[in-house]
Amino acid sequence: MSDCVVVSNLTVKYGKHEVFSDVSFAVESGDYIGIAGPNGSGKTSLVKALLGIIPVASGSISICDQKGNLLPVGYLPQKSIQSDPLFPARVREVVALGLLADKRGARFLNSDDRQKVDLVLHKLGVLELANNKIGSLSGGQQQRVLLARAMVNSPRLLVLDEPTSALDPRVREEFYGLLGKLNSEDGVTILLISHDMSSIGKYTKKLLYLDRGIVFYGTYDEFCQSEAMGQYFGPVSQHQFCWRHGHEVR
């Protein structure tokens, strides 16, 4: 497996306030990483820096394939649900926004683009909603549409920031099932931010735990064997987490 994302000595600051410093890690192609950490630990800032939304103070980020070509990235932002029911945007119009990265100049869309939109809507099971106003959909449907927007340009890397925080447990389960299929069947590398350690432990393959720097990065087996993690989280919490998710505890 080749590295898909390589982050070296990354530091992010807002003005004089340092969010985190000296973060280094690599994500292999086809990986499914859960990014967790307490509030203010720098999870969202990390992915925003990865995506170029915020500037980095120092360090480097590379999101490339084996040949060094820049990979297409899909992004599902935090609080991305448009709560305004008056916002006049059809599902098709919203999903088509995910194709603008490949366009230049006027960024007009053509009939191929419309086919791509319909294909991804079909794949995510929301094609019948294509002409609906996005504000009229349920939270789960809206999140599927926004996942379609992130997936429409066939990204090799998908970054999701708290995608299920507004969903009920049943819809959340369905959504994680969808992500699992994208990862296992289509080989899409996924970085998933969540404050919900339980969901992350259940669905992702590796954990990256942040607290103004990397506290832990590795598989859940490694997490459960780590004495340092036992001291950080407390041995009882670590044991409970590992037992619940079927990992052998040290």
Add this chain to the structure above:
Amino acid sequence: MKYVELMLEAMQYDFMRRALLVGVLIGLSCAFLGTFLVLRRLSMIGDGLAHVSFAAVALALLLSASPLLISIPLVVVASFAIMSLGENSAVNGDAAIGLVASFSVAAGVIIATMARGFNVDLMSYLFGSILLITNTEVLISALLSVAVLAVVIFFFNSLFAVTYDEEFARVMGLKTSQLNYLIGILTAVTIAIGIRVVGTMLISSLIIFPTVTALQVARGFKASVLIAALVSVTCVVLGIFASYVFNLPTGATIVMFNAGAFAVAFVIRRMSLA
């Protein structure tokens, strides 16, 4: 029949044809831009810039220069000032509009007091005087309106992306800050040419009313822009004719038709929800 005859009679006059041409083009520009401004909750930027245009017109009259040529650069600078103040976390966006607008009105009043001779002219810019528009103003207004429409159509998808989700637009590689300034320039130009139609006091209504009316009934973004354009043009045309037929002030009459259109759309939406 009597009203139709009066409308046909009106069309024989040059000033009516000029008013209709400029009114329709400015109505279209306002509706196209209004959709982006209203959905980004920047409706009041139009009102703020209209206040700036009041000061700009007063200055132009003091200098005996063309109000249009003085207004455009000053209003563009003011729109940049509002946006950069708003980007600065020390001043909220609406407070930035308030600061620039009240400063401009104060400057306009001081200029008007210093030069007492042109207060009648200034009044015509406060409430609009589209029927008095000159051929040169028609030409400049038509060219600028067409330019505004062309730029909006060219950048339509990018502007929609920034309006719907600015952060996602940035991830898509769009230069969101430049697009925001582009919206500011287009708004400033539209306001500067639009004050001839309805005046500085009412120009923001041309931006806000058609869009809010369209939002009551439209399901898609493109449909919303097209409905806003249709509403705007219809109200401008009806307003100009009605002002001729009933001898009413043109700008205010256009706004009244817009208010009526909004009321109808609002009722339609309420009935469809019931």
